[in-house]
Amino acid sequence: MTTTTGQNVQFLADYRPYPFVLSSTRMTFRLSATDTRVLTALSLAPRHPDRPEDLVLDGGKGVRLLSLTIDGAVPDPAHVRREGETLTITAAALPRHSFLLETEVGIDPSANTAFEGLYISNEMFCTQCEAEGFRHITFYPDRPDVMATFHVTIDSDLPVLLSNGNPVGQSQGRAEWHDPWPKPSYLFALVAGDLVAVSDSFTTRSGRKVALNVWVRPGDQDRAGFAMESLIKSMKWDEDVYGREYDLDVFNIVAVDDFNMGAMENKGLNIFNSKLVLASPETATDGDYERIEAVIAHEYFHNWTGNRITCRDWFQLCLKEGLTVFRDQQFTSDMRSAAVKRIEDVQALRARQFREDQGPLAHPPRPDRYEEINNFYTATVYEKGAEVIGMLKRLVGDDGYRRALDLYFNRHDGDAATIEDWLKVFEDATGRDLTQFKRWYTDAGTPRLTMAEDWQPAEAGGTLALTFTQETPATPRQTEKLPRVIPIALGLIGPNGDEVAPTQVLEMTEAKQSFTFDGLGARPVVSVLRGFSAPVILSRRLDDATRAFLLAHDTDPFARWEAGRDLALSALIAASQGQPVTRDYVEAIGRLIADDSADPAFRALCLSLPGEEEIATRLFNQGITPDPDAIHAARESLARDLAETHLDLLSRLYTAMTVEGPYRPDAADAARRSLRNAVLALLTRIDGGERAEVLFGVTGNMTERIAALTALLRRGRGQAELTALHDLFADNRLVMDKWFSVQPMAAPPAQAAQVARSLSQRKDFDWKNPNRFRALIGGLSANHAGFHAADGSGYDFVADWLMRMDPVNPQIAARMSTAFETWTRYDAGRRAKALAALERIAAVQGLSKNTREMVSRMIA
Ligand code: 0A1
Numbered sequence: 001m002t003t004t005t006g007q008n009v010q011f012l013a014d015y016r017p018y019p020f021v022l023s024s025t026r027m028t029f030r031l032s033a034t035d036t037r038v039l040t041a042l043s044l045a046p047r048h049p050d051r052p053e054d055l056v057l058d059g060g061k062g063v064r065l066l067s068l069t070i071d072g073a074v075p076d077p078a079h080v081r082r083e084g085e086t087l088t089i090t091a092a093a094l095p096r097h098s099f100l101l102e103t104e105v106g107i108d109p110s111a112n113t114a115f116e117g118l119y120i121s122n123e124m125f126c127t128q129c130e131a132e133g134f135r136h137i138t139f140y141p142d143r144p145d146v147m148a149t150f151h152v153t154i155d156s157d158l159p160v161l162l163s164n165g166n167p168v169g170q171s172q173g174r175a176e177w178h179d180p181w182p183k184p185s186y187l188f189a190l191v192a193g194d195l196v197a198v199s200d201s202f203t204t205r206s207g208r209k210v211a212l213n214v215w216v217r218p219g220d221q222d223r224a225g226f227a228m229e230s231l232i233k234s235m236k237w238d239e240d241v242y243g244r245e246y247d248l249d250v251f252n253i254v255a256v257d258d259f260n261m262g263a264m265e266n267k268g269l270n271i272f273n274s275k276l277v278l279a280s281p282e283t284a285t286d287g288d289y290e291r292i293e294a295v296i297a298h299e300y301f302h303n304w305t306g307n308r309i310t311c312r313d314w315f316q317l318c319l320k321e322g323l324t325v326f327r328d329q330q331f332t333s334d335m336r337s338a339a340v341k342r343i344e345d346v347q348a349l350r351a352r353q354f355r356e357d358q359g360p361l362a363h364p365p366r367p368d369r370y371e372e373i374n375n376f377y378t379a380t381v382y383e384k385g386a387e388v389i390g391m392l393k394r395l396v397g398d399d400g401y402r403r404a405l406d407l408y409f410n411r412h413d414g415d416a417a418t419i420e421d422w423l424k425v426f427e428d429a430t431g432r433d434l435t436q437f438k439r440w441y442t443d444a445g446t447p448r449l450t451m452a453e454d455w456q457p458a459e460a461g462g463t464l465a466l467t468f469t470q471e472t473p474a475t476p477r478q479t480e481k482l483p484r485v486i487p488i489a490l491g492l493i494g495p496n497g498d499e500v501a502p503t504q505v506l507e508m509t510e511a512k513q514s515f516t517f518d519g520l521g522a523r524p525v526v527s528v529l530r531g532f533s534a535p536v537i538l539s540r541r542l543d544d545a546t547r548a549f550l551l552a553h554d555t556d557p558f559a560r561w562e563a564g565r566d567l568a569l570s571a572l573i574a575a576s577q578g579q580p581v582t583r584d585y586v587e588a589i590g591r592l593i594a595d596d597s598a599d600p601a602f603r604a605l606c607l608s609l610p611g612e613e614e615i616a617t618r619l620f621n622q623g624i625t626p627d628p629d630a631i632h633a634a635r636e637s638l639a640r641d642l643a644e645t646h647l648d649l650l651s652r653l654y655t656a657m658t659v660e661g662p663y664r665p666d667a668a669d670a671a672r673r674s675l676r677n678a679v680l681a682l683l684t685r686i687d688g689g690e691r692a693e694v695l696f697g698v699t700g701n702m703t704e705r706i707a708a709l710t711a712l713l714r715r716g717r718g719q720a721e722l723t724a725l726h727d728l729f730a731d732n733r734l735v736m737d738k739w740f741s742v743q744p745m746a747a748p749p750a751q752a753a754q755v756a757r758s759l760s761q762r763k764d765f766d767w768k769n770p771n772r773f774r775a776l777i778g779g780l781s782a783n784h785a786g787f788h789a790a791d792g793s794g795y796d797f798v799a800d801w802l803m804r805m806d807p808v809n810p811q812i813a814a815r816m817s818t819a820f821e822t823w824t825r826y827d828a829g830r831r832a833k834a835l836a837a838l839e840r841i842a843a844v845q846g847l848s849k850n851t852r853e854m855v856s857r858m859i860a
């Protein structure tokens with residue numbers, strides 16, 4: 001069965017400027033949990049007074065219109081029409097010159113379980129307006145190209161009342177805020193509650209003193225210091241690296257417990273999921289700290305890339321998101337290890353974006369159609385959007401990139417811009433024609449790049465010809481794919497391990513293209529796609545011995561890690577197919593981990609085996625149907641082999657990597673813990689869990705606790721530790737989220753769905769909280785062989801919960817439905833069960849537009 005998608009498709013090609021100019025927005029909020037009143041005054045003027053048009057405002061079903069006036073007068077009701085999610089005032093009722101439209105509406109924040117618009121989280125009022133949440137607050141032209149200054153008054157007895165911009169008045173029960181920077185409605189925010197701040201200040205390089213606050217619930221202050229440090233570093237970095245200064249007198253961050261996404265860049269008032277603000281050594285892992293630093297930076301960087309320059313329409317989402325991710329990745333590289341960050345980013349890209357790009361949900365970084373924009377906050381828009389900018393930078397060089405960005409900020413400050421505007425600044429700043437490059441924005445799918453080598457020895461010196469071919473498989477609605485510009489960074493390594501040609505960037509523009517290197521004394525080994533210079537799937541013929549050689553000698557850390565990865569995957573694929581496995585990987589890893597001159601974080605990355613999903617993807621890309629159980633078994637046996645072969649070395653490393661002294665979340669200590677934990681995961685396979693139990697008992701930090709617990713759970717142990725963790729942290733929501741997620745994730749696959757099911761029956765499975773829901777459902781989906789259990793138990797469990805969540809919070813249901821996005825890769829039995837689960841969801845009466853669009857695309 002296929003379900004037809006709704007008629008509500010939006011097309012990029014249909015863009016029209018809004019027919020009215022909005023210059024200022026004044027609002028008053030009289031806050032009440034069940035009946036908040038919102039008074040809105042819009043200063044409007046027709047864009048073309050000689051061509052009168054109706055005024056169409058967006059407004060959700062929950063917005064009750066109580067009064068409406070135009071220049072103080074009530075219009076004839078025949079001219080005011082409410083249909084679906086819009087309010088229309090016919091042209092005949094509107095002045096031909098500027099006018100004031102005033103409305104009063106009533107909304108019920110307490111009934112808002114979808115967390116879009118104004119809602120209540122833990123007795124605190126807060127908002128989420130991106131992408132189209134503002135229309136659940138008042139009637140408004142809720143689109144990013146309509147920008148206005150905002151003046152906001154909040155009436156409430158709650159002690160802390162915040163909105164965008166600068167505070168302009170505070171009195172008992174009232175606060176007034178003025179935001180002088182014109183902004184679209186999606187950047188609006190309001191917070192009211194009993195909050196306390198960790199405060200500091202930052203003086204910009206031109207001397208503006210900015211008051212900084214991180215607002216949290218009373219009692220959480222001691223976990224907000226790291227967020228503040230990260231904010232200060234971000235502000236400094238954006239000045240130093242991009243020349244961007246902050247532009248208001250205050251910058252507020254608020255942590256909320258109920259939040260659909262990670263965080264939100266509202267002008268001057270960033271709202272964060274509390275898991276991306278609150279951290280202490282006892283409750284947060286090294287990974288959490290790194291992510292907090294990155295997301296604080298991401299949201300702060302949006303002040304220029306997103307807020308000062310916003311998007312013309314939602315099709316251009318990657319204009320702000322791709323660029324801001326790229327900037328936060330650069331920031332993390334500068335704060336920590338650039339090599340490690342690049343490897344982590346590529347791993348994440350492959351796990352999330354390649355997966356998306358190879359399945360039914362594939363779409364270009366700039367889509368040209370959507371039904372529900374919230375379904376397009378994807379890895380393709382964010383992470384591939386960032387990769388495309390990385391390629392641009394590589395092609396135009398660092399100086400060209402800087403000139404283009406300066407031009408972008410100068411030319412487009414205050415604009416709602418497009419991808420065309422963005423590419424034009426690069427063309428104008430560098431003189432390059434980017435017509436072909438633009439395909440990266442408009443075309444979906446991951447190109448397959450093949451490299452073939454032809455070596456001609458000669459007396460005076462040999463010649464190496466490299467022939468590349470590129471091909472991009474068809475994706476939904478895009479069958480014909482033209483060749484793209486692919487920057488291929490490569491270097492040549494001589495037989496003795498010395499680099500004979502340093503990194504250079506070949507620019508591939510044709511479907512098939514050769515590049516020749518001559519004057520080579522001996523046949524070199526090619527180190528290709530250094531730094532992962534393009535988001536492609538590379539294939540080349542390479543034996544395990546040459547991979548091991550690259551793992552030992554490559555000067556490019558990414559390519560070096562990649563050689564080890566390929567070696568591991570080759571072993572795992574052979575094992576999962578019941579074929580003989582070479583010793584190259586196990587031996588090469590032994591040499592690498594014994595090398596104390598190598599960065600511990602790098603060694604940890606090399607020592608961690610590819611995940612089961614990654615192995616499945618590799619098999620699928622080779623045209624083989626992945627068998628989740630065989631993959632699980634192969635991975636287990638290789639891990640055991642590694643542990644047995646290198647027992648002494650690993651045991652010594654485990655001791656050597658102990659971190660002494662108080663916990664510090666910096667890169668150096670985190671690197672040692674990551675290597676130690678990777679070693680622990682291997683050793684637990686043969687020591688009966690002894691080390692993990694000891695570590696769990698003695699450590700005071702969450703990084704080691706959760707690593708020890710995970711290692712134990714994977715072996716079917718860890719029950720006492722689970723109880724201990726629960727007893728210690730039952731009151732801490734963020735730790736309890738970890739507790740809920742680690743159990744289905746690390747459970748032996750045959751038990752995973754049952755583990756998830758019994759957790760879902762607990763009273764503290766507060767499933768309407770997005771973090772808790774994601775913890776459990778996402779935890780099971782991350783257990784590859786568990787979610788894809790042959791009996792369909794994983795699919796059924798997840799489908800049941802998506803159906804339950806959908807009417808409560810459609811965004812979360814739709815987002816979590818991506819657990820199914822790879823379902824067509826598997827065998828007929830699994831496919832039938834997954835399809836049945838998806839069809840059950842599709843058949844639900846009144847299913848949200850969000851989930852319907854996702855499910856329809858997956859079963860189309
Ligand atoms: N712009 C935010 C992401 C975001 C998007 C939608 C949200 O609610 C539906 C919330 C946040 C960012 O990139 O961080």
Ligand code: ZN
Binds near residue numbers: 298302320321
């Ligand atoms: Zn963003």
